[in-house]
Amino acid sequence: MELTGHPHHPTTPDGQPSGVVRVEGVVWDFGNVLIDWDPLAAIAAGVGKDEARRFLAATDFDFLAWNHGPDSGGTWEDAEAEVRRTHPHWVEHALAYRANFAASLLGEVPGTADLVRELHAARVPQWGLTNWSDELYPHAPERFEVIALLDGVVVSGTERIAKPERRAYELVAERMGLPLGALAFVDDRVANVEAATALGMAGVLFTGAEDTRARLRGLGLPV
Numbered sequence: 001m002e003l004t005g006h007p008h009h010p011t012t013p014d015g016q017p018s019g020v021v022r023v024e025g026v027v028w029d030f031g032n033v034l035i036d037w038d039p040l041a042a043i044a045a046g047v048g049k050d051e052a053r054r055f056l057a058a059t060d061f062d063f064l065a066w067n068h069g070p071d072s073g074g075t076w077e078d079a080e081a082e083v084r085r086t087h088p089h090w091v092e093h094a095l096a097y098r099a100n101f102a103a104s105l106l107g108e109v110p111g112t113a114d115l116v117r118e119l120h121a122a123r124v125p126q127w128g129l130t131n132w133s134d135e136l137y138p139h140a141p142e143r144f145e146v147i148a149l150l151d152g153v154v155v156s157g158t159e160r161i162a163k164p165e166r167r168a169y170e171l172v173a174e175r176m177g178l179p180l181g182a183l184a185f186v187d188d189r190v191a192n193v194e195a196a197t198a199l200g201m202a203g204v205l206f207t208g209a210e211d212t213r214a215r216l217r218g219l220g221l222p223v
Contacts, residue, residue, distance in 0.1 A: 022182065022220060023182060023183065023184050023202050023219040023220060023221060024124070024125065024178055024182045024183070025124060025125035025126060025127070025176055025178050025182060025183050025184070026119060026124060026125075026126045026127075026183070026184045026185075026186065026216065026221065027126075027127050027128070027129050027169075027172055027176075027183050027184070027185045027186070027196075027201070028112075028116070028126065028127070028128050028129070028150070028186050029128075029129060029130060029131075029163075029185075029186060029187035029188060029189075029192065029206070030128055030130040030132065030140060030147075031130065031131070031132070031188075032109065032188045032206075033109060033112060033186055033187060033188050033206045034108065034109055034112050034113065034116070034128075034144070034146065034147075035105055035107075035108065035109065035140065035144055036105070036106040036107050036108065036109050037104055037105060037106070038104055038106055039056065039063065039067070039097055039104050040052045040053065040056055040104075041100075041103045041104050041106065042096065042097050042099075042100040042101050042102075042103045042104035043055060043056070043093055043096045043097050043100070044096075044103075045096065045100035045103045046092070046093070046095070046096025046097075046099060046100050047092055047093050047096050051093060052093065052096075055090060055093040055094075058090070060087065061083075061087050061090050066079060066082075066083070066094070067079075067097075068131070068162065069082075070133035070134075070135070070136075070157055071131040071132060071133055071156050071157055071162050072131075072156060072157070072160065072161070072162040073134070073156070073157055073158075073159070073160030073161070073162075075135075076098050076133065076135055076136075079094075080094060080095060080098070083095075098136070101136050101139065102139055102143075105139060105140075105143060105144075108144065108146065109209065110209060111208070111209025111210060111213075112206075112209045112212070113144075113146040114209065115209060115212065115213055115216065115223055116146050116149050116150070117146070117149060118222070118223050119216075119221065119222070119223060120149040122222040124221060124222065125151055125176055125178065126149070126150050126151055127150055127151055127152050127153060127154065127172050127175065127176055128147065128150050128152070128153035128154065128155075129153075129154045129163065129168060129169070129172045129185070130153065130154070130155055130156065131156045131157075131162045131163050132155050132156060132157055133157035134155060134157035134158045135157070136157075137155045137157065137158070141153075151176070152175055152176075154168065154171055154172045154175065156168060159171060163187070163189075163191075163192040163195065164189075164191045164192045164194070164195035164196075165195075166195065166199065169185070169195065169196055169199050169201065170199070179200075180196075180199045180200045180201050181200040181201070183201050183202070184201065184202040184203075184204055184215075184216060184219055184221065185197075185201040185202065185203050185204065186204045186206050186212055186216075187203075187204075187205070187206060188205070188206040188207070190205060193205045202219055204216070
């Protein structure tokens with residue numbers, strides 16, 4: 001776990017922020033923070049586990065970069081057509097991901113939903129900020145009741161803007177009606193947390209629910 005500080009939010013010796021802006025709300029990433037997401041499970045449903053592992057470990061194809069296209073507002077048809085054009089030997093593997101996407105959502109990440117429920121009960125503003133394609137996002141609220149406890153969600157594929165782009169963070173703050181400096185941001189990717197911190201948010205790098213609980217409590221939140 002890492003809580004990333006910001007020069008405008010100095011800390012006291014015990015690590016708590018001493019700046020004038022108090023953290024009033026929380027912004028949550030979804031994949032591997034609230035929802036256990038594993039693309040291998042979806043790809044394996046189409047081509048088998050061994051082939052799925054080979055695909056995800058390939059040096060000639062970057063799955064996460066490819067997935068970022070639809071997450072940023074591109075279509076899956078275009079993304080899959082690009083694989084047909086540039087990596088025909090991986091077409092079957094790539095197509096298996098979208099076709100079996102539901103299998104990639106393994107359940108709630110242990111403990112994180114409890115934090116959302118506690119903050120909701122305490123009337124702390126909470127939003128989601130997720131890199132997720134517009135087409136596939138409906139799987140999330142259909143399967144995970146905890147999302148309904150959030151005040152709203154900014155979906156990158158819908159907005160056509162994805163983390164770690166600055167505008168993604170600005171957009172969620174605008175919709176929450178709070179300044180960036182009054183928000184804690186929880187994400188499992190260093191680049192996303194660093195981008196949030198650079199904008200003045202209290203960035204929490206997620207490695208587990210209990211560490212996150214300690215960090216949010218250190219920011220004065222009721223968990």
